Amino acid sequence: MSVDLPRDLVTAIKGLLDGKSRRDLARHATAISENYRQRAGTDRAVRSAPDALAYVLVRMPATYAAVSAAFAALAERMPHFAPSSLLNFGAYPGTASWAAAARWPTLTSIAMVKRNRPLIDIGHALRASSTTPALRAARHVDGNLPRAKLVVAS
Secondary structure, eight states: OOOOOOHHHHHHHHHHHTTOOHHHHHHHHHHHHHHHHTTOOHHHHOOSHHHHHHHHHHTHHHHHHHHHHHHHHHHHHOTTOOOSEEEEETOTTTHHHHHHHHHOTTOOEEEEEOOOHHHHHHHHHHHHTOSOHHHHTOEEOSSSOOOOSEEEEO
16 A cells, blocks of 8 residues: 655655755664664664654655554544544654544644654654644643544554
8 A cells, every 4th residue: 555645744854855965864764774673762763853854754654654544444444533633642753643634634633742852843843834734733742641532652
């Protein structure tokens, strides 16, 4: 199954690539993959802004496709499900939030739980160019979790 990233997300990613060395990003992507092969978590693998951008380039498309497939299966089983709120655990750059917003335009509130500062920052930068109001207004939560109609841990 091939799922394309939303156009506004692709545009935002391209904007973040301006002036960046592709060779340097490839080196960061290789280091991330090596960390994962050694069973290191994302917080250890992604420690800087260049790491976060490499993560977005290498990991985000496949994660988006996987989450989109799960959401498609959910929508098939529950065709009238139209959530207004999303709580996204392990949000990192917000991949599942982008997929949920593409699937359910009824979303008006998105809360993301994540700890990794470089990925929080790049997620914020990506969402700033979104054409979806819920994505632009998405917030990072660290303490009291809001109630939500849809909860994702990916």
